[in-house]
Amino acid sequence: MTVDQERGTSEKKDSRLRTFLTCVLPMVILLACVVCLLILLLVVTFEDDNEAKKRPTHIIYMMPDDLGYNDVGWHDDTLKTPHLTKLAESGVKLDNFYTMSVCSPSRAALMTGRYSSNVGGQHFTYLGDRPHGVPTYYELLPQKLQELGYSTYGVGKWHLGFCNSSYLPTNRGFDHFYGFFNGGTLFYEHTNSEKGPGIPGKFLGIDLHDDETPAHGPGIDGVYTSELFQDKTIEYIRNHDPDRKSVV
Numbered sequence: 250m251t252v253d254q255e256r257g258t259s260e261k262k263d264s265r266l267r268t269f270l271t272c273v274l275p276m277v278i279l280l281a282c283v284v285c286l287l288i289l290l291l292v293v294t295f296e297d298d299n300e301a302k303k304r305p306t307h308i309i310y311m312m313p314d315d316l317g318y319n320d321v322g323w324h325d326d327t328l329k330t331p332h333l334t335k336l337a338e339s340g341v342k343l344d345n346f347y348t349m350s351v352c353s354p355s356r357a358a359l360m361t362g363r364y365s366s367n368v369g370g371q372h373f374t375y376l377g378d379r380p381h382g383v384p385t386y387y388e389l390l391p392q393k394l395q396e397l398g399y400s401t402y403g404v405g406k407w408h409l410g411f412c413n414s415s416y417l418p419t420n421r422g423f424d425h426f427y428g429f430f431n432g433g434t435l436f437y438e439h440t441n442s443e444k445g446p447g448i449p450g451k452f453l454g455i456d457l458h459d460d461e462t463p464a465h466g467p468g469i470d471g472v473y474t475s476e477l478f479q480d481k482t483i484e485y486i487r488n489h490d491p492d493r494k495s496v497v
Contacts (some may be wrong), residue, residue, distance in 0.1 A: 268336065308399075308496040314352055314406060352432060353408050359411065360389040377431045378443035378452065382410010389465050391422025391496070400486040400495040402422055404478050408432050418462050427464070427481040429456040436474045439465065 280284040290421065313320075322330035323337050349355040351375040353363035361368050368383050375382050383389070391401040403418050403426040410416040418426040429439070433446045441458035442450030457464045457474075469477065482497060489495050 262330065265314050289358050297467070302375050305492060305494040307491075307494065309494065312356070313403075315350070336409065352406070356406075356409055360391075361387050362390070363387075375408060376443060377411075377441070378450075380412035382412060382416045385415050387422070389422050391418075393422075395422055395424075397492055400489060400493055402426075402482075402489075402497045404428055404482045404485070406433070408480055417461055425460055425485065427459050428478065430458065434474065435470050439474065447448070 289455040303450075310484065319325040320328065321327050321337070322334040323342065349365060349370075350360065351374055354370040355370050357363075357365045367464060368387055369381060372381070377424040391399075391403070394401055401423050403423040405428045407418050407426070407428060407430045408420075409418075415432070429441065431441045434456045435442045435446045439455055440446070440453060441456040442448055442453045446447050455463045457469070457477075485497055
């Protein structure tokens with residue numbers, strides 16, 4: 250091979266090397282970077298999914314008492330229910346959802362997952378002077394949630410029986426309960442009789458309980474019931490360990 254031939258061969262090699270360095274190598278590096286980025290994104294996504302699965306679930310369930318179809322702002326714009334309307338607009342509205350027209354049967358169905366007439370709820374409501382309620386051989390929703398590791402809190406109205414301690418909410422799945430056992434109380438006095446709030450009867454007394462203890466005294470007497478319920482709900486949520494599942 251002549252000197253000129255050797256020089257030409259060397260120049261071709263140099264040309265191919267320059268082409269590789271200027272064109273091919275950057276593309277290879279770019280492709281490698283893209284692959285690495287995709288792998289990183291997959292790892293991060295997988296870790297985020299795992300973290301999301303590890304995060305505990307917290308449930309707040311609100312059950313308005315005897316709420317009519319047109320008793321909310323999204324069905325009747327003459328009613329002002331801004332907070333409920335906001336929740337409804339950001340969620341799912343079940344406009345063809347049917348339930349009982351009164352309190353005890355609705356609660357019995359929710360708590361047992363059964364039609365109320367099958368759990369002793371066929372006689373309208375549970376009255377304070379009669380020894381009845383949802384039979385204790387039925388396991389209620391909060392009991393099931395406790396089995397799944399949830400802390401359970403109840404605030405408001407029970408109305409599923411209190412003829413003996415086994416019927417009380419703290420013995421039927423609630424770690425803590427704040428509210429009244431009967432169908433209602435006077436808003437400021439928190440009293441009730443077997444005939445209903447403000448109606449004279451054989452029995453009259455305080456029907457507001459913190460767990461199983463009657464709740465009365467400074468800071469409670471004369472305070473509007475809904476405000477007490479609001480404050481207790483906030484207290485439960487703030488004092489709860491966020492790393493543990495909860496339902497209110």
